[in-house]
Amino acid sequence: MLKTEPSRKASRRTKRSVEKGSLAGYIFVAPMMIGLIVLTIIPTILTLILSFTDWSFISGFDKIRFIGLRNYAQLLDDDIFKISFKNNLILLLVVPVQLIFSLIFAVIIDKYVYLKSLLKIVFFMPYISSIVAVAIVFQLLFSPSFGPINQTLRALGFANPPKWLADIHYALPSVMIILVWVGIGFCLIIYLAALQAIPKDLYEAADIDGAGTLTKFSKITFPLVSPTTFFLLVTGLISTFKSFDIIKVLTDGGPAHSTSVVTHYLYNTAFEGLKTGYASSMAWVLLGCVMLITLVQLYGQKKWVNY
Amino acid sequence: MKKTYDFGRILVTLLMLLIGLLFLLPFIWMISTSFKPEIDVFKYPIEWIPKNWQIYQNYHDVWFGEYPFGLYYWNTIKVTLITTLVSLTVSSMAAYAFSHLAFKGRNFMFLIVLMTFMVPNTSIIVPQFLILKELHLIDTHLGLIIIGSFSALGTFMLRQFFLGIHKEYLEAARIDGAGQFKIFTTIALPLVQPALATYAILRFIWTWNDYVNPLIFLRSNNLETIQIGIQKFASESGAFFSLVMAGTVSAIIPLIIIFIIGQKQVIEGIALGGVKG
Structure with a gap:
């Protein structure tokens, strides 16, 4: 044969x-x-x-x-679902913040530093370590009374530092800080690859014309990495809808559902509440969101990206 | 020529290292805490280098205490290695077919592969659970391996690399009378070896770090993997933070070693494939 x-x-x-x-x-x-x-x-x-x-x-x-x-009608009346969905929408903010930081870092690392590969490894460390380990460490770091973060804040003169994960107003922002921290390395690596693909003579020509650093960034770098930005934006938005393990380990949705997200509520409904049908309707809301983002990608790519 | 250093560049490097420190400090704190006796954990100012060392006892307590870390490790290594191997085989075969073999429905099938890429894991766990239950694969390592082995991502990524092989190489072998399987194993695979290494390392890291699948598809304590292990350990022995940190360090050490050995492959692979776990 x-x-x-x-x-x-x-x-x-x-x-x-x-x-x-x-x-x-x-x-x-x-x-x-x-x-x-x-x-x-x-x-x-x-x-x-x-x-x-x-x-x-x-x-x-x-x-x-x-x-x-x-089931779908019930979702509209379900307060926990509504909070979870709203939290998912708030989590989307993580992505632009990640992109801004990682693009700035990438431009600096690409052109203005020594020890490039060391820096790449350093920024990438959070991405390869397990999210469970990261969550456990941050639980301790953010611990309200004895945690190193609040001890440092108190030493710096803040008498009443936030209670972070234990406070319903600060819990979700804390999760977002951790998500930004975890995700920057990935975006940075992709941006660095994109920056290396920009032809050097464009910058040389700009130098001859006397363009400053900021002009070069806004007229050359930013437009030429826009396909990458778009790619990272779309995959980033989708991945915030998928995030589950960080929430499960870090806060388990609490306090008072303030960090609950759709995946987490789905898991609880399916495996603890044992409501398979109801959980499945949440799954389709999730799928719908991801599909929507993908469709926007398909149609939007041509319009918004400058090649 | 003498190498000269630019002062401004040194300054920027230092600044970036300082920012980089923000990304390392949690790890440094984790490691240093795991070396301390419990009473020193929350001392302030933070003792980055412990005054009193208690490495042996902490790690001994974790590894030979109530929670079977050795067993967690063994389970994780087993599941991770087999998943990586199976996934590599299945993905590279499909990727080769999608890039170099002609057959009816190829584009359609590839479209399906791309579409599955979109589906969030969590949205299909319930039916996956039901299917594995019907196949009597719930609470088995085999079930976990099967769930982790079919990756649209791997197929997509490896296909990009196979597309880089010139058709002439493969055509020449075909004219010499080699069969497809032989061409695949002796010519195509060796040509994409770096890509295989990248994907293998990434798949290893992702499987090692996987928390959701073991959480859902395993029930018995003696089958659990390290991620479930440390999570249980942390939530049930909450007050012993130095031990919890020793457990966490134990859980990520293999990854850090693999990452440091294969960092070039990982970083280049991520950059080339633009992939996400």
Whole structure:
């Protein structure tokens, strides 16, 4: 099967090799396609079907009851869901902040420093370490009375530093600070690659024309990295909708649901509240948001990106 | 020529290192805390270098205490290595087909692969749970490995690299009578070796760090992986912060070692593929 006869005529060989290529193609993609169909595509469809039911997965399949759009209607009256969704929208703010910092750092690291690769590694460290470890460390760092952050703040003269993760007003901002901290390294690396692809003679020409650093940034660097910015913006926004583990470990949605997000509420509803149907309707809201962002990407790319 | 250093550049470098310190301090604090006796943990000013050292006892308490860190480690290494291997095989085969083999429906299938890329993990965990339950794979390492092995991302990323191979190389081998499988293993794979290394390292890091899948698909204590292990350890023995930090350090050390060895591959791979875990 793997060997072709060397004596075969040239014309026949071409035809046969196309057919063989075709069979080989199916064999080569089969494991991946089967895996994706069973573990991603079928589950996506099942989630949609389940979102129209009132069902708990611990009772058998015969207990499934279709209730139409009632789960979705219930979402609109569910305060915890509304808080979670609102928090998801607030978390989107993390992305532009990340992008601004990482672009500034990338421009500086690209042109104005020694020890480039050391700096890259340093900024990238949070991204490779496990989010569970990061969350546990920040729980201690942010600890209200004895944590190093508040001790330092008190030493600097702030008598009543915020209670961070324990305070309903500061908990979500604390989570956002950590998310920015974790994500900057990734954006930085991508930006550095984009900066290296900008032709050097553009800057030389600008130098001849007497352009200053800021003009060069706004007229050359910023427009030329705009495809990268767009890419990072879209993947970043999508990934904030996906964030779950940081919330689960850091605050478990608390205090008083102030850091709950849709993924977290979905998990609680599905695996602790055991409401499979209801949880599935949240899953589709989540999917809807991600699809919306992707569609905006598809249509917006041509309009907003300067190549 | 003598190398000259520019004063302004040195200044900017120092400034960036200072900002960089913000990204390292939590790790330094984690490590230094794990070396201290408990009473020194929240001392102020912070003792970045401990005055009293208690390394052996802290790590000994973590590794040979109530929580089986050795077992967590073994479970994680097993699941991570097998997932990485399977994922590498499946992804590279599909990537090769999508880049160099002609077959009907190729573009359509690739479109499907790209679409699955969009689906958030959390939105399909319930049906995934049901499917694994039907297959009797809940609470098994095999189930966890299967869930982690089929990555649209890997296929997409490796395909980019396979596309860089000139058709002539492969065509020449075909004319010499080599079969597709042989061409794949002896010519195509070696040509994309750096990309394979990058993807393997990334997949290793992502699987090692995976928290959601073990949380949902495992039940038994003796099967749990390190991320679940440290989370339980931290929330149940909350008051012993030096020990908790020793556990956290233990959990990320392998990653840091792998990252430092393979940092060039990781950083270049991320930059080239623009990938996200």
